[in-house]
Amino acid sequence: MRTAVILSILVSILCTSCNRDIDRAELVNKIQNCSKLATTEFVVSKLIFAKKEKKILFINAGEADFAARTYATIKAGIDLNKLNFKDILIEGDRIELELPPVEILYFSYPPSDYDIITAYSSNSLLTKMTVEDEDKLFRQAELEIREATKYMNHEQMVQTKTRSVLKGFLRNLGFQEIYINFRPQLMSVDSKPAI
Numbered sequence: 001m002r003t004a005v006i007l008s009i010l011v012s013i014l015c016t017s018c019n020r021d022i023d024r025a026e027l028v029n030k031i032q033n034c035s036k037l038a039t040t041e042f043v044v045s046k047l048i049f050a051k052k053e054k055k056i057l058f059i060n061a062g063e064a065d066f067a068a069r070t071y072a073t074i075k076a077g078i079d080l081n082k083l084n085f086k087d088i089l090i091e092g093d094r095i096e097l098e099l100p101p102v103e104i105l106y107f108s109y110p111p112s113d114y115d116i117i118t119a120y121s122s123n124s125l126l127t128k129m130t131v132e133d134e135d136k137l138f139r140q141a142e143l144e145i146r147e148a149t150k151y152m153n154h155e156q157m158v159q160t161k162t163r164s165v166l167k168g169f170l171r172n173l174g175f176q177e178i179y180i181n182f183r184p185q186l187m188s189v190d191s192k193p194a195i
Contacts, residue, residue, distance in 0.1 A: 027088060027173070031097075032080045034169060039077030039105060040158050044148070046070050046141050049120075052129055064129045067120035070138060071113040072145045075106035076154045078162050078182070094177035095170055099162065101185030102155040109142045 050066040082100040089096040121129070163180050170178050 025085065027090075028083055028085055030173075031083055031088075031166065031169075034080060034165060039075050040154060040161055041073065041075045041106075042152075042154065044072045044074060044145050044152075046072070046145055048137050048141050050129070050133070050137050052133065065121055066129045066134065066137065067117040068134075068137070069115045069117060070109070070141050070145075072142065073106070073108040073113075074104060074149060076102055076158050077105050078102060078158065079105065093175055094179075095175045096179040096181070097166070098181050098183060101183045102158045103185065104149060107146070109145065111138065114138060 046069070048066070048068045048070060052064045052066070054062050078099050078101075080099070083097075087098045116134075159182055166180060167178050
């Protein structure tokens with residue numbers, strides 16, 4: 001009789017922990033489905049100014065000026081698909097999450113999204129900005145935008161939005177006490193030009 005009582009207690013404990021594991025796995029899947037909600041998209045504008053001079057025998061034979069505005073679209077967010085089973089701690093109606101760090105999920109710098117400012121661009125008779133010159137300037141601008149993403153401080157905005165979305169989601173699932181932390185990492189875009 002005593003072993004039957006101990007065995008039934010063990011079975012009930014195992015079943016309870018199995019259900020909790022299933023609930024946690026189900027919760028990981030539900031949170032991962034929110035991954036598009038944990039993003040922020042922003043557009044960065046950059047002005048390009050350049051001057052090209054041509055000298056003949058140390059005398060300025062003419063110069064060309066170039067001005068343009070370029071745009072890059074950047075999406076920063078939390079890749080919730082990197083959320084692991086061990087990143088969630090559940091105790092009754094209390095939940096603690098440790099989310100992956102903020103990262104750049106998307107970077108677009110299409111050539112169609114630049115405007116040459118003709119009022120400030122001019123060529124002289126002997127000096128002209130070539131297509132190769134313009135292409136080099138646009139590639140340099142892209143590298144500068146990618147480098148500048150490290151200093152744009154959009155990490156806080158993404159974390160705030162993610163907390164807000166997930167807290168509402170988790171409250172709807174019945175959690176009352178919610179703690180959300182983020183793994184640290186600097187947000188940056190690799191310095192290779194987009195193709």
